[in-house]
Amino acid sequence: MSRDALRKTDVQHHLHPFVDPMKLAEGGVRMMVRGDGVFVEDAEGNRFLDGMAGLWCVQVGYGRRELIEAARRQLETLPYYNTFFGTTTEPVAALVETLGARTPGDLNTFLFANSGSEAVDSAVRLVRHYWSLEGRPERRAIIGRRFGYHGSTVAAASVGGFEKMHAQGGLPLPDFHHILPPYPFESGRGEEPEAFGLRAAAALEEKILELGAENVAAFFAEPVMGAGGVIVPPDSYWPAVQEICRRHDVLLLADEVICGFGRTGRDWGCQTYGIEPDLMTMAKGLTSGYLPLSALALGGRMAEVLRRGGVLQHGFTYSGHPVSAAVALANLAVIDDEKLVARAGGAQGAHFQRGIRSLAASPLVGETRGVGLIAGIELARDGAAGTRFEPAGHAASRAFALCLEEGLIVRAIREGLAICPPLTITEDEIDTLVERLGRALGRLERELR
Numbered sequence: 001m002s003r004d005a006l007r008k009t010d011v012q013h014h015l016h017p018f019v020d021p022m023k024l025a026e027g028g029v030r031m032m033v034r035g036d037g038v039f040v041e042d043a044e045g046n047r048f049l050d051g052m053a054g055l056w057c058v059q060v061g062y063g064r065r066e067l068i069e070a071a072r073r074q075l076e077t078l079p080y081y082n083t084f085f086g087t088t089t090e091p092v093a094a095l096v097e098t099l100g101a102r103t104p105g106d107l108n109t110f111l112f113a114n115s116g117s118e119a120v121d122s123a124v125r126l127v128r129h130y131w132s133l134e135g136r137p138e139r140r141a142i143i144g145r146r147f148g149y150h151g152s153t154v155a156a157a158s159v160g161g162f163e164k165m166h167a168q169g170g171l172p173l174p175d176f177h178h179i180l181p182p183y184p185f186e187s188g189r190g191e192e193p194e195a196f197g198l199r200a201a202a203a204l205e206e207k208i209l210e211l212g213a214e215n216v217a218a219f220f221a222e223p224v225m226g227a228g229g230v231i232v233p234p235d236s237y238w239p240a241v242q243e244i245c246r247r248h249d250v251l252l253l254a255d256e257v258i259c260g261f262g263r264t265g266r267d268w269g270c271q272t273y274g275i276e277p278d279l280m281t282m283a284k285g286l287t288s289g290y291l292p293l294s295a296l297a298l299g300g301r302m303a304e305v306l307r308r309g310g311v312l313q314h315g316f317t318y319s320g321h322p323v324s325a326a327v328a329l330a331n332l333a334v335i336d337d338e339k340l341v342a343r344a345g346g347a348q349g350a351h352f353q354r355g356i357r358s359l360a361a362s363p364l365v366g367e368t369r370g371v372g373l374i375a376g377i378e379l380a381r382d383g384a385a386g387t388r389f390e391p392a393g394h395a396a397s398r399a400f401a402l403c404l405e406e407g408l409i410v411r412a413i414r415e416g417l418a419i420c421p422p423l424t425i426t427e428d429e430i431d432t433l434v435e436r437l438g439r440a441l442g443r444l445e446r447e448l449r
Contacts, residue, residue, distance in 0.1 A: 003031060003043050006031070007028060007029050007031055010029050010031075011024055011025050011028065011029055016029075017152070030042050030043075031043040034062075035050070035058075035061075035062025035063060036061075036062050036063045037061045037062060037063065037422075037424065038050055038061055038062075038421055038422045038424065038425050038429055039062070040062065040409070046407070047407060048404070048407050048408060048409045049407060049408050049409070049421075049429065049432060049433055049436065050062075050409050050421065050422065051403075051408055051409050051410045051419045051420070051421050051433050051437070052409050052410060052411050052418070052419070052420050052421070053289075053420050053421055053422045053423075054289045055284070055289070056226055056227075056257075056258045056263075056284055056285075056374075056420050057283075057284035057285055057288060057289035058288050058289045058422050059261055059262060059263075059285040059288045059331070059335060059340065059422060059423045059424075060288045060331060060334045060335060060338075060340065060422065060423065060424055061288075061422040061423075061424040061425075062422075064288070064290075064330075064331075064334060066330045066331075066333065066334055067287075067288065067290045067327050067330045067331055067334070068290075069330075070326045070327050070329065070330035071290070071291065071323050071326060071327050073326070074091060074322055074323045074326035074327075075323055078322055079322070079323060080321065080322065080323070081322060082317065082319070082320075083112070083315070083319050083320040084315065088320070089320070089322040089325070090322075091322045091323075091325035091326040091328075091329060092112070092320040092322060092325045094325070094329055095320075095325045095328055095329055096110055098329060098332060099295065099297070102267060102332070103268070103280065103297050104267075104268060104270060104271055104276070105276055105277075105299060106299045106300040107277070107279070107280050107297040107298065107299050108297070108300075108303075109297070109298040109299075109300075109302075109303035110295045110296065110297055110298070111126070111295065111296045111298070111314075111315070111319065112293065112294070112295050112319045112320040112321075112325075113293075113294045113295070113296070113316050113318075113319055114292040114293065114294060114316065114318050114321075114324075115151065115283055115292060115294050116150070116151050116156075116255070116257035116281060116282075116283035116284065116294050117150070117151025117152055117153040117156040118151075118153065118156075118294060118316065119151075119257070119281040119282070119283060119294040119295060119296045120150040120151045120153070120155070120156040120159055120220070120255065120257075120281055121151070121153045121154075121155040121156050122296045122314060123218075123220070123253055123279055123281055123296050124142060124155045124156075124159065125155075125314055126279075126296070126298070126302070126306065126314070127142070127217050127218045127251055127253070127279070127302075128140055128217055129306070129309065130251075130302050130305055130306060131217055133305050133306070133308075133309045134305060136214075138214060138215055139214065139215060139216060139217045140175045140215065140217055141175045141176075141177060141211050141215050141216045141217055142158075142159055142175060142176050142177070142217055142218055142219075142220060143177050143178070143179060143204065143207055143208070143211075143216065143218070143219045143220070143250075144159045144160060144161050144176065144177070144178050144179075144219075144220050144221070145161050145178060145179055145180070145181040145221060145225070145228075146161035146178050146179070146180065146181050147161055147162070147181050147183060147186075147225060147228030147229065147231065148160050148161045148178070148181065148220070148221060148222060148225060148228060148255075149162065149222070149225070149226065149227035149228055150220060150222075150255055150257075150281075151257075152165065154169065154171065154173065155173065157169075157171050157172070158171050158172035158173045158176040159172075159176060159220045161178040161181070161228075177207055177211065179200075179203040179204055179206075179207050180199075180200050180203040181200065181225060181228065181231060182196070182197055182200040182201075182225075182231065182233035182234060182237045183200075183225075183228075183229075183231045184196050184234065185366065185367050185369075185378050185386065187200075188200075189386055193234040193235075193236075194234055194235065194236040195236075196234060197233060197234030197235065197236035197237035197240070198236050198237075198240055200233075200234075200237055201236070201237050201240035201241045201244060202240070204219060204241055204244050204245075205244045205248070208244070208248050208250060213248040213249070213250065216248065216250050217250070217251060218250060218251035218252065218253055218278075218279075219241070219245055219250055219251070219252055219253070220253045220255060221241070221252075221253070221254065221255065222254075222255045222256075222257075222258065222259060222269070223238070223254060223255075223256070223259045223264065223268075223269025223270055223272060223273050223275060224258070224259055224263075224264060224269055224371060224374065226257075226258035226259070226374070226418070226420075227258070227413065227418075228413070229376050229378070229413045229414060229416050229418065230369060230370060230374055230375060230376025230413075230416075230418050230419075230420075231369075231376070232369045232370060232371055232376075233273070237273075238273040238274060238275050239274060241275075242274075242275060242276065251278040251279065251302075252275070252276075252277045252278050252279075253277060253278065253279050253280065253281065254268070254269065254270040254275055254277035254279075254280045254281075255280075255281050256268050256269055256270065256280050256281060256282045257281055257282060257283045257284055257294070258284060258374070258420075259272075259374075260280075260282045260284070260285055260286070261282070261284075261285030261286060261332075261335060261341075262285065262335060262340050262341035262344045262345075262372070262373075262423050263285065263344065263372055263373060263374050263420070263423075264344070264345075264371045264372040264374065265341070265344045265345025265346070265349050265371060265372035265373075266341065266345060266372075267341055268280070272371065272372070277299070278298075278299050278301060278302060279296065279297060279298050279299060279302060280296075280297040281294065281295070281296055281297075282294060282295050282297065283295070285331075286328050286331070286332075287324060287327045287328045287331050288331045290327050290331065291321070291323060291324040291327045292318075292321075292324060293321065293324035293325065293327075293328055335423070338424070340423040340424065341423075343423065344372040344373045344423050345372055347427070348373065348423075348425065348426075348427065348430070349371075349372045349373050351427045351430050352370075352373055352375065352421075352425070352430050353370050353371070353375065355430055355431065355433070355434035356368050356370055356375040356377065356419065356434065358434065358438075359377060359434065359437060359438055359441060362438075362441045362442070362445060363382075363384075363445060364379050364380065364381075364395070364441060364444060364445050364448070365377055365378070365379065365380070365441070366378040366379065366380030366382075366384075366386045367380075367386075370419075373420065373421060373423055373425070374418075374419070374420045375418075375419045375420075376413075376416055376417065376418050376419070377416055377417045377419070378415065378416045379395050379396055379399065379415050379416055379417070380415070381395075381448075388415055389415055389448075392414065392415055393412070393414060393415060395415060395444065395448065396412035396413065396414065396415050396416055396417060397412050398444055398447070399412065399417055399440055399441065399444050400412040400417070402440035402443050402444055403417075403436065403437060403440040405440070406436040406437075406439050406440045407436055408433060408436040408437060408440065410437065417437075419433070419437070421433060
């Protein structure tokens with residue numbers, strides 16, 4: 001079948017995530033055919049610098065033979081077996097050991113799944129099961145944040161704080177609640193960042209007291225809010241949140257699906273912000289997106305109670321897929337061998353953040369923010385005043401399209417842009433990214449004015 005025929009079939013019979021099917025039918029679908037390093041190429045031969053690392057995930061870049069060969073060897077040896085029936089496989093057992101040495105504190109017990117959504121879904125279930133085993137089944141309430149993103153299963157979308165997602169399918173489910181995010185540009189303009197950070201943290205305590213601490217199971221949050229717009233919290237936020245959770249004995253989950261595996265310049269976002277979570281989710285960078293794999297990491301407090309709780313009535317056919325685990329091991333070896341975490345927290349990350357900050361000179365930029373190798377740009381009709389564009393989302397969508405024309409992939413989120421390149425990006429490639437993004441913003445300014 002020709003590529004044109006495949007594209008036509010795709011548009012007619014494939015429901016794309018987070019895309020308007022009617023608009024896709026009008027504009028057609030772009031078919032990606034190859035990737036190399038930080039670049040991807042479509043079927044027409046257009047080459048793009050991938051400023052989104054796929055979907056926040058391709059840490060080691062495209063075309064890595066180490067990962068490809070790891071998958072091939074495991075496929076030839078044992079392409080699949082499950083972890084039910086008291087069985088395991090060598091790659092899964094090795095990955096448990098490797099992750100246990102990498103995760104902070106005592107977060108060294110793991111449940112594997114396929115996606116971040118499933119890991120969060122599992123966390124909701126196991127948190128509530130934990131409290132039941134502790135004789136506190138009334139502790140069911142899960143608190144998340146507006147603009148928090150934790151996936152799109154029914155439970156994970158309920159933890160997340162997006163009204164448009166909740167509107168489809170009758171969400172959130174009961175016992176899910178949402179509070180003010182640490183998003184100064186949206187809710188704290190004119191306030192000192194540290195004061196706003198404390199106010200955003202206080203919103204958590206207010207919600208706990210409103211619900212009754214005896215009814216609250218856990219607080220789920222990303223160290224840096226990724227799909228919410230790369231919302232970087234003020235320094236005062238996380239220490240206050242940690243103290244509130246401990247004082248009210250509310251479990252704290254760090255969602256590391258985007259932040260984990262070096263994105264913020266440390267192995268984990270919780271290390272960047274001094275968080276000591278009770279449990280943690282991970283995915284994306286675990287395999288650099290080469291194969292699906294996620295994990296829920298549990299600390300000793302929960303793990304010991306669950307081990308004594310009888311048969312765990314939870315798991316998936318692909319919980320601990322051996323080929324995915326083999327690729328994860330190869331991926332983590334590349335991250336370590338090439339010191340990619342140190343690069344993100346050092347020279348490469350600093351160069352990237354300087355480049356993004358240089359774009360604040362555009363009159364359309366209300367704010368730039370970021371840490372390590374992740375950044376966000378808030379677009380505004382009047383950058384200095386922070387006045388929003390009308391209709392909401394138009395300017396960011398147009399900026400995304402102009403970036404594509406310049407050979408750059410970023411992501412439009414509400415009225416802003418997210419940038420999250422592979423950790424392997426060089427300083428010269430960062431300069432290319434910033435140059436292309438700057439040209440796109442310049443073109444957007446001329447269009448809008």
